[in-house]
Amino acid sequence: MLALLDLSLRQLVSRSRLAIILLLAAVPVGVSVIFRLADTRLEFGEAGNAFYDGLLVSSILPIVTMAVATAALGNELDDRTLSNLVLKPIPRWQIVLPKYLASLLVVAPLVVASGVGATVLSNPDFQAALAIGVALFAGVATYAAVFNWLGLVSKSALAFSLVYVFLWEGVALSFLDGVRYLSIRAYSLGIMHGMDEESFEVFEGRVIEFPAAVGGAVIVTIFFLWLTVRRLKRMDVP
Amino acid sequence: MTTSQADALYVKNQPIVEAKRVSKWYSNVVAVSDVSFRIDRGITGLLGPNGAGKTTLLHMIAGLASTSDGELTLLGEGVRDNPRLYRRLGFMSEHEAVYGFYTGRQFVEFSAKMYGLDPLASAVDRAIDAVGLEQAQYRRVGGYSRGMKQRIRLAATLVHDPEVLLLDEPLNGTDPRQRIEFHDLMRKMAADGRTIVVSSHILEEVETLADRILLMVSGKLAAAGDFRAIRAKLDERPYNLRIVVNDPRAMASALVQMDEVDSVTVEPTGALVLLTRKVNVLRRAIPRLANERGIRLLRVEPMDESLESVFSYVVDNG
16 A cells, blocks of 8 residues: 555646645735734634635635545546556555545645644634644545545546535535535534634534534545445446 | 465366457447457457457456456456456556656556565566666656557566466557567467467557457457468458559550459559459569569559458458
8 A cells, every 4th residue: 555655645746736736725824924914913703704714614625635636546547547556456445545645645734734824823823723723634634535536437527526615515505504514614614613612703603513523524534435445446447 | 265276276278268248338339249259378369450349358358347248257257346366467558557757667666566576676677677678777657768668567567477468559669679579578478378368450460479369340259269260361352452563554464364363454543453362472473473574563552451451351251
């Protein structure tokens, strides 16, 4: 598995992809720096709502994860190298797991550092920073499992990912209450709020309970990893 | 029973690959239709024009693609989702599927690690030596020529010393010297008791390498068996040859007297088109005839040498 993890990491950190995700991850930090230069505290109220939910959780987190995780298996399909892997004498989960871990290792440090860094710069609060870090990590872990699977099942994985993120999580979540329990964005916000209810009071009434958020993230992650293994077993490899 | 005991019980006369009424279709497109055959030890050529279903068939044998109907076994077992069997199989696809950031040696090492080989270095050395890439092994694969990429992929396919090798158009991009070396390597491996299936759309390529062929046309098995017997049948088919000479009338009258020539027509351009069933005899006879009659032979070219026309003949007269 280590050989495949090493290969996957090298595949995912191509210069162009790295440049794009670094740039995206720098946006929240940039915003915090601007607030700091303007000598304005980024409060956890309405402005914080736009920053932590609108920018970090709803945009930067899914987009950066999408850019990396859809490529983890999708690029093997596009480059027709997947047969190099599936004809090796290893069970399919030993292909999927390193791909998933590589996505996590590339994205999680970047997104978590971006969120925690932006928080510390604008509004030093250890509890809030920890909540943001854990919530973003859970978001990356869950999105990565979904996007790994999407990369394997569709050549238009990026388009489908954008539809999921912006139509399902953005629009449907605003109108349909029950959708929260089927939303990775809601899991991240639920974890953030559950770990620091005081700082993220603004999310009160809009997020799901902490146990449901953690349970949902774990179930969705395991379910999509299982789907990916199943797909790899059943698909015709080009 | 351990794996080795099971292997020891593997009956000698049992086919290495066996297909029983295998079909494969993608929605309403039939890629392989009701194909039955067996492949034994030695080199088997999988021959057919582009789009004949060779790659689909190889993918099904390797377990990369499922069968839509029928039964396919490799070494007596179903190969689909059977990772244990992959230790005994080497597959090289037709695509230039490489990781360009690896050096040639790293690429082969990766394959060796995935097979869990120990010791690793000696297996990697042996595979790289076999394809003659010792000098280039520390260069990045992304910078290799097409022929070198094919060779390093072959090394990665051979590194675990498989019993069965499935090679899809392995000679694409290689030069004549590399082809000779490849042929020598394949013959040596076959002599060691391995089973090698090589697909190609080039008749001559398979002719010099394989003893037996599976001839695919339009997803169907057009012919299977000893290559020489099938080739003899191919040679007897009617051929059209176009001949350009400085004196068409004299050449035409000389040609119609030959038993090997069925008919001669003169094109408006003055070129002669003759029909023959003994093309190999005629290829030697035409220059001699022109020389004897003092006729200047400007060009001799087959009009229907394409593989498709050859295959069509076999199918129509099979």
